[in-house]
Amino acid sequence: MSNKKQHHSALHEKPGISPQEIISPIAVAHIQKFRKMQPSPKQLIEGILAGNITVLSRAITLVESTNSDHLAKANEVINACLPHANKSIRIGITGVPGVGKSTFIEAFGKYLTSLGKKVAVLAVDPSSTISHGSILGDKTRMEELVKDENAFIRPSASGETLGGVARKTRETITLCEACGFDTIIIETVGVGQSETAVHSMVDFFLLLKISGAGDELQGIKRGIMEMADAIVINKADGDNIRKANLAKLEFNRALHLFPAKKSGWTPTTSTCSAITHEGISAVWKTIKQFLELTKVNHYFFEKRKEQNQYWMLETINEQLKLNFYNHPEIHQLLDSTKKAVSTDEISPFAAAQLLLETYFKK
Amino acid sequence: MSNKKQHHSALHEKPGISPQEIISPIAVAHIQKFRKMQPSPKQLIEGILAGNITVLSRAITLVESTNSDHLAKANEVINACLPHANKSIRIGITGVPGVGKSTFIEAFGKYLTSLGKKVAVLAVDPSSTISHGSILGDKTRMEELVKDENAFIRPSASGETLGGVARKTRETITLCEACGFDTIIIETVGVGQSETAVHSMVDFFLLLKISGAGDELQGIKRGIMEMADAIVINKADGDNIRKANLAKLEFNRALHLFPAKKSGWTPTTSTCSAITHEGISAVWKTIKQFLELTKVNHYFFEKRKEQNQYWMLETINEQLKLNFYNHPEIHQLLDSTKKAVSTDEISPFAAAQLLLETYFKK
Numbered sequence: 001m002s003n004k005k006q007h008h009s010a011l012h013e014k015p016g017i018s019p020q021e022i023i024s025p026i027a028v029a030h031i032q033k034f035r036k037m038q039p040s041p042k043q044l045i046e047g048i049l050a051g052n053i054t055v056l057s058r059a060i061t062l063v064e065s066t067n068s069d070h071l072a073k074a075n076e077v078i079n080a081c082l083p084h085a086n087k088s089i090r091i092g093i094t095g096v097p098g099v100g101k102s103t104f105i106e107a108f109g110k111y112l113t114s115l116g117k118k119v120a121v122l123a124v125d126p127s128s129t130i131s132h133g134s135i136l137g138d139k140t141r142m143e144e145l146v147k148d149e150n151a152f153i154r155p156s157a158s159g160e161t162l163g164g165v166a167r168k169t170r171e172t173i174t175l176c177e178a179c180g181f182d183t184i185i186i187e188t189v190g191v192g193q194s195e196t197a198v199h200s201m202v203d204f205f206l207l208l209k210i211s212g213a214g215d216e217l218q219g220i221k222r223g224i225m226e227m228a229d230a231i232v233i234n235k236a237d238g239d240n241i242r243k244a245n246l247a248k249l250e251f252n253r254a255l256h257l258f259p260a261k262k263s264g265w266t267p268t269t270s271t272c273s274a275i276t277h278e279g280i281s282a283v284w285k286t287i288k289q290f291l292e293l294t295k296v297n298h299y300f301f302e303k304r305k306e307q308n309q310y311w312m313l314e315t316i317n318e319q320l321k322l323n324f325y326n327h328p329e330i331h332q333l334l335d336s337t338k339k340a341v342s343t344d345e346i347s348p349f350a351a352a353q354l355l356l357e358t359y360f361k362k
Numbered sequence: 363m364s365n366k367k368q369h370h371s372a373l374h375e376k377p378g379i380s381p382q383e384i385i386s387p388i389a390v391a392h393i394q395k396f397r398k399m400q401p402s403p404k405q406l407i408e409g410i411l412a413g414n415i416t417v418l419s420r421a422i423t424l425v426e427s428t429n430s431d432h433l434a435k436a437n438e439v440i441n442a443c444l445p446h447a448n449k450s451i452r453i454g455i456t457g458v459p460g461v462g463k464s465t466f467i468e469a470f471g472k473y474l475t476s477l478g479k480k481v482a483v484l485a486v487d488p489s490s491t492i493s494h495g496s497i498l499g500d501k502t503r504m505e506e507l508v509k510d511e512n513a514f515i516r517p518s519a520s521g522e523t524l525g526g527v528a529r530k531t532r533e534t535i536t537l538c539e540a541c542g543f544d545t546i547i548i549e550t551v552g553v554g555q556s557e558t559a560v561h562s563m564v565d566f567f568l569l570l571k572i573s574g575a576g577d578e579l580q581g582i583k584r585g586i587m588e589m590a591d592a593i594v595i596n597k598a599d600g601d602n603i604r605k606a607n608l609a610k611l612e613f614n615r616a617l618h619l620f621p622a623k624k625s626g627w628t629p630t631t632s633t634c635s636a637i638t639h640e641g642i643s644a645v646w647k648t649i650k651q652f653l654e655l656t657k658v659n660h661y662f663f664e665k666r667k668e669q670n671q672y673w674m675l676e677t678i679n680e681q682l683k684l685n686f687y688n689h690p691e692i693h694q695l696l697d698s699t700k701k702a703v704s705t706d707e708i709s710p711f712a713a714a715q716l717l718l719e720t721y722f723k724k
């Protein structure tokens with residue numbers, strides 16, 4: 001077991017990859033052969049649709065690759081999976097470090113699998129390239145869920161840009177759904193633009209908070225509270241219950257200062273404890289109510305369509321920028337131009353014009 | 363006088379353009395000649411630096427032009443004005459229709475000119491192309507300020523895009539500052555992305571609210587409250603004073619749920635009446651305190667540098683998108699591709715890839 005824990009990195013592929021757990025040498029050889037060979041898109045598609053988690057992991061590795069052959073293969077797999085995806089609920093969970101996201105997801109995920117659901121837990125954390133995964137890194141906090149055969153946990157993809165990480169996560173959702181996962185949880189870290197990215201790939205957005213922490217610990221980026229469909233105050237246990245209830249009231253009051261949501265849904269506030277499990281089932285009840293409302297008023301379906309279009313346009317816009325800023329001449333000119341602009345030697349607009357003329361001249 | 367009011371449109375150039383107010387026929391001929399001739403960039407620059415408001419208006423008209431010769435001329439004027447700009451305080455004011463922005467700006471602007479300040483009032487309202495100026499359109503509410511020789515009021519530039527309107531407004535700030543205006547007020551409408559644009563061109567952002575209005579009237583876009591450096595509850599007069607004080611407390615409480623600002627400034631809440639003028643001078647006192655703090659901690663200067671760079675990059679990004687989406691082949695393909703994406707026939711990323719290949723092939 002202790003040996004197994006070392007595998008809980010971004011490269012971990014579960015289950016059944018530890019040779020010592022396999023008795024038959026034939027099975028070992030079979031698995032080793034599979035790991036060495038490059039499965040074809042057809043094999044990947046069949047495996048995913050059959051619910052094979054090992055194949056799913058392989059396909060996700062393709063999605064996360066920077067190799068263009070891999071990406072072409074990944075695109076083929078994703079497009080074949082699309083008709084089988086989409087039958088799920090996608091839940092975004094955010095909160096600053098310290099609010100207990102991992103323990104909450106552990107308790108919430110276990111509750112969902114106990115209801116017969118298949119739960120995939122993904123993450124969007126662009127900082128993971130540098131920090132090697134500040135979230136979903138410490139899997140010891142999800143000890144139970146990791147072992148649950150109806151759960152699939154995949155740490156954040158790494159990437160240079162948030163756009164890259166977001167693309168990979170969004171494609172991973174499609175693969176997980178085609179593989180039979182009906183509840184997708186996407187964790188993010190609550191301090192940057194990653195919330196906007198996650199918000200635009202989920203149906204329901206949950207903000208995790210705690211009471212009695214200093215303001216710095218509650219340092220959720222401005223604007224995130226208004227994205228929330230539910231604010232859940234975690235760690236409502238022991239001496240903390242009274243304070244958590246007060247915090248709940250306060251957030252409730254603050255939420256009322258914001259205008260009605262397009263979904264017709266009124267954001268809720270509640271308390272819970274990932275330790276005593278108090279309030280965990282209520283979170284799921286809230287999400288079910290949200291689904292009932294938004295499927296009847298069609299917001300759910302409209303939003304997914306909009307999200308698809310949003311991601312197409314986002315991808316285009318990001319690629320246009322990459323192409324511009326990686327252009328050798330622009331690359332060379334950019335720093336000096338930025339400096340001239342910041343010291344008011346040239347207006348921002350005239351500077352932009354100069355760079356654009358250089359770019360489009362080619 | 364009644365004749366003069368009809369001139370208070372986007373094309374109004376003040377002062378001294380009404381021939382009937384001029385006695386000398388020589389002066390009339392001189393002005394008529396000036397209006398017909400196209401002043402050179404040099405003449406415009408000299409006029410602006412000499413504080414000539416008629417010349418300022420002419421230069422702004424160039425900035426707002428879609429003619430490329432005019433824009434080249436405008437760029438020359440702006441770059442020459444840049445070293446003389448920047449010595450000002452730029453204040454953004456937002457609030458939904460009905461909170462009394464115009465009457466507030468009238469009272470606040472008059473107070474500032476009474477202190478010897480030179481006040482320019484601009485607006486960012488991308489909808490004005492359609493609505494022909496929903497804000498700053500009704501100048502009858504700024505009757506006093508319009509007549510004040512130390513005030514300059516210019517309605518929102520029109521434009522196809524927010525980016526276009528924002529560029530024009532930002533360049534107009536430079537011209538106004540070079541012309542000697544030391545206090546720039548930028549009004550916007552409180553319901554859309556225009557707040558983000560205005561927020562990124564001002565030093566201080568003021569959110570105007572009223573008490574006792576239904577939620578729909580308070581329908582400020584999510585996220586705007588957190589941009590605010592001050593929330594001012596207007597119409598705190600008569601029977602409304604008690605309710606305004608309660609609203610002040612409530613907003614104050616809500617503001618404390620947000621994290622500390624990078625500026626080191628704690629947003630304030632106050633009440634005022636544009637009719638009784640109660641609380642108007644306190645708003646200016648707050649802004650002065652903000653300036654003291656942020657000039658000592660250098661936030662003020664850093665933010666302006668960042669804003670310059672931001673506008674350069676924004677302009678580039680907007681132009682890259684325009685170029686892509688106006689490309690004839692893309693234009694032709696976009697609708698069907700969007701549709702395929704929204705019905706899950708193709709993944710958003712594969713669709714983006716197809717369009718990008720078409721674009722860059724050329």
